[in-house]
Amino acid sequence: MSNEISPSVLQNNTQHPAVQIDGVGKSFSGTVALEPVWLKIRQGEFLTLLGPSGCGKTTLLNLIAGFLEADCGELFINRDLVTQVPPHRREIGIVFQNYALFPHMNVAQNVGYGLRTRHVSKAETAERVREALELVKLGDFADRKPNQLSGGQQQRVALARALVIRPKVLLLDEPFSALDRNLRTAMQVELKEIQTRLGLTTVFVTHDQSEALSMSDRIAVMSRGQIRQIGSPTDIYDRPQNQFVSTFVGDANLFSVTLLDRDETFVRLTVGETQLQLETYQDDLPEPGPVTLFARPEQCKLTQAGQAGSIPATVALTVYQGSYAEVHLDCAAADNRVMQRVPASEAPSAGTKVGIALPSRGPAIYKLNGEVE
Numbered sequence: 135m136s137n138e139i140s141p142s143v144l145q146n147n148t149q150h151p152a153v154q155i156d157g158v159g160k161s162f163s164g165t166v167a168l169e170p171v172w173l174k175i176r177q178g179e180f181l182t183l184l185g186p187s188g189c190g191k192t193t194l195l196n197l198i199a200g201f202l203e204a205d206c207g208e209l210f211i212n213r214d215l216v217t218q219v220p221p222h223r224r225e226i227g228i229v230f231q232n233y234a235l236f237p238h239m240n241v242a243q244n245v246g247y248g249l250r251t252r253h254v255s256k257a258e259t260a261e262r263v264r265e266a267l268e269l270v271k272l273g274d275f276a277d278r279k280p281n282q283l284s285g286g287q288q289q290r291v292a293l294a295r296a297l298v299i300r301p302k303v304l305l306l307d308e309p310f311s312a313l314d315r316n317l318r319t320a321m322q323v324e325l326k327e328i329q330t331r332l333g334l335t336t337v338f339v340t341h342d343q344s345e346a347l348s349m350s351d352r353i354a355v356m357s358r359g360q361i362r363q364i365g366s367p368t369d370i371y372d373r374p375q376n377q378f379v380s381t382f383v384g385d386a387n388l389f390s391v392t393l394l395d396r397d398e399t400f401v402r403l404t405v406g407e408t409q410l411q412l413e414t415y416q417d418d419l420p421e422p423g424p425v426t427l428f429a430r431p432e433q434c435k436l437t438q439a440g441q442a443g444s445i446p447a448t449v450a451l452t453v454y455q456g457s458y459a460e461v462h463l464d465c466a467a468a469d470n471r472v473m474q475r476v477p478a479s480e481a482p483s484a485g486t487k488v489g490i491a492l493p494s495r496g497p498a499i500y501k502l503n504g505e506v507e
């Protein structure tokens with residue numbers, strides 16, 4: 135086969151996606167881990183694969199890296215077909231959750247490993263290792279062994295080791311999930327800075343929605359081996375296209391309503407006794423009849439009980455959160471408990487009867503019992 139990477143066509147070409155995935159899928163002994171996926175990752179883009187455990191994130195990453203062989207489809211890096219190219223010829227940098235450093239090598243040897251296997255000269259290796267360690271702020275740690283480093287430092291070494299080969303694409307599989315919250319946030323900021331400075335195409339795997347929202351240019355939300363929506367963080371948060379995405383990313387209030395009809399601008403629906411007219415961003419709506427209406431807590435408002443147009447509810451409990459309080463409400467028209475945030479000093483006590491006012495713009499309507507997974 136002549137489809138190995140040819141160095142003459144490896145230059146970045148902004149006209150072409152950095153990674154193009156055309157119908158790549160994977161099953162393990164008859165169980166589908168990844169349905170065929172189509173996806174183009176742009177040059178310099180930070181793309182996050184976000185989804186619950188077992189949804190196929192690592193499988194997709196390993197297919198891009200070449201650690202797994204696809205059952206179907208084709209994979210391109212820049213313009214080169216790499217479906218049959220082994221991992222070490224794909225020029226990809228990888229960082230795993232568990233660091234995977236060589237325990238018997240010191241930091242510099244760990245970072246230089248990929249250069250030695252590529253037969254880069256000793257002098258150039260030393261220089262590039264020094265640069266990579268500077269980049270991750272570990273310039274003074276070259277002689278330490280991995281067991282003399284903290285978890286955060288080990289993950290920086292793993293990052294330096296991935297960057298030193300000047301990869302065409304950087305892949306990271308839950309790289310910060312073993313770190314405590316503060317360190318994790320610091321590492322997120324650092325990775326984002328390095329990635330932006332180098333203009334490095336990056337595919338980042340996480341099941342943490344806030345990590346995905348804060349770092350990504352685009353997020354691909356996955357469940358059950360499929361990409362359920364792909365878009366910018368604001369697309370995903372403000373305009374979730376299905377119930378799974380609405381509940382997996384951010385907090386969702388879901389109401390059981392009856393869709394009556396729609397025209398160019400408005401949808402008309404009833405919630406219990408209350409009739410409402412709303413604007414929605416959706417083009418595709420389910421058929422009239424029982425449906426699920428979704429709104430973010432910050433789009434809804436708590437009102438006095440019985441206020442015109444509001445949905446009756448009773449405060450079940452309030453949870454103090456410092457700068458605000460979460461008010462959890464029982465509501466006959468809701469599929470689950472409704473949650474609202476209010477200033478801590480204004481939190482109503484349990485048992486108080488209130489109303490929930492829906493926004494006139496912004497809610498979405500999904501098929502009944504759509505797809506909570």
Ligand SMILES: Nc1ncnc2c1ncn2[C@@H]1O[C@H](COP(=O)(O)OP(=O)(O)OP(=O)(O)O)[C@@H](O)[C@H]1O
Nearest residue numbers: 162166167185186187188189190191192193194341
């Ligand atoms: N080598 C394998 N053999 C058999 N089944 C596998 C193998 N690797 C993955 N799977 C299955 O494929 C599905 C997707 O797994 P994958 O590791 O891609 O999920 P994930 O989204 O990375 O989950 P997590 O967040 O837990 O890491 C799961 O059902 C998993 O059990």
Ligand SMILES: [Mg+2]
Nearest residue numbers: 191192193307
């Ligand atoms: Mg995984």
